[in-house]
Amino acid sequence: MDVDVVRRAAAAIVWEPDFAEVVRTDAFTLVKYPMWLQQHCQAHRLTSRSPADDVIDAALAQARSWSRDTVWFCGLSSATPNPSLEPRLLERGGHVAETLSVLALDLSEGVPDVPVPDDVSTEPVTTPDLVKAWDAVSDEAFENETPNDEDPDVRARACQEEYDQGRGGVFVTVLDGRPAASGGMTFYPDDRLVLLWGGSSTKAARGRGAYRANLLARLRRAHELGYAHAVVKGRVTTSAPILTRVGFVDLGRERVVALASQPSSSPST
Incomplete structure (x- = not known):
């Protein structure tokens, strides 16, 4: 790299x-x-x-x-x-x-072996219910207040289109039947680079592997599409330690x- x-x-x-x-x-x-x-x-x-x-x-x-x-x-x-x-x-x-x-991972030789619990499921956001799940996680994690007047059907179609066209997407992870983690990704073909953003989990899910499961799903998607590097900017007190443990290299603060x-x-x- x-x-x-x-x-x-x-x-x-x-x-x-x-x-x-x-x-x-x-x-x-x-x-x-x-x-x-x-x-x-x-x-x-x-x-x-x-x-x-x-x-x-x-x-x-x-x-x-x-x-x-x-x-x-x-x-x-x-x-x-x-x-x-x-x-x-x-x-x-x-x-x-x-x-x-600022953290980077070389994907040219594959995705790291990230341990993920069996009781979590992760999928791309393509439906109104998954849009609402994404909002629930990110609003709690980042102290945002997503307005209720945004049509989840319109947002779901936009997410589906972005995913299908290989431009990016958002994933939601469910644990115990509830939204537990979410995270987005945007592809930059000219640099063969994927930017990971918005990775977060609910307080109830922390320490139970939901964040790792969401991260792994995004990395697999990027590798499948032929991207060579993943980049993310992680908070030093929360996500950064998790990311370095799975193989991301710290490029500085x-x-x-x-x-x-x-x-x-x-x-x-």
Whole structure:
């Protein structure tokens, strides 16, 4: 596995679903998600070497135009081209909202032997009931509130289409007759890379293999379609330890810094 190639590919990936609004500049990619997502306005691809305050001010101004009160600046690490960006965010009142491990797995020789209990079942989301199960798991895990006005039939058809066309998909794992884990995946053919996202389990299912079962189903799907690498950004306190135990390689850590978007005079350093 060429670690540098995988790391660069992972850094460039941004979740841009059809329902999101996206602004791309030379300094960042800003994504406006629905308010029911906890991190509803995210800044990615922070590759500019322009003065940190200029980058921050531009992102906050766009967020305010969207009526978003916070921007989550994602992917900050020792490799960020502008080393003053993260310190400046913190000086201006930001806080580290998340620390993530960037993890990669070589799928060229197959899927790792992941132990999974016999009493769990996992399948792709293709029906309204499975959409509701996905929402139940992810809402609990990520403290979101998926709105009830989204038609589960429409979402189920979209998931089915994405899965059938080999563009990605979502899997739900059931334990004791109840939704226990869920996770999504998006394929990037040019890089032969699959991004795993949204992997989570309910509190009642933790430690019982539901997360591992869901992970294994997604890895098998990616391998069947000929993808060479799987990449995931896992929380250092929850999913990252599980992922490293099954063979993922830790490529380094990233931080997400949240900063309120209200107008303010930038304090001098």
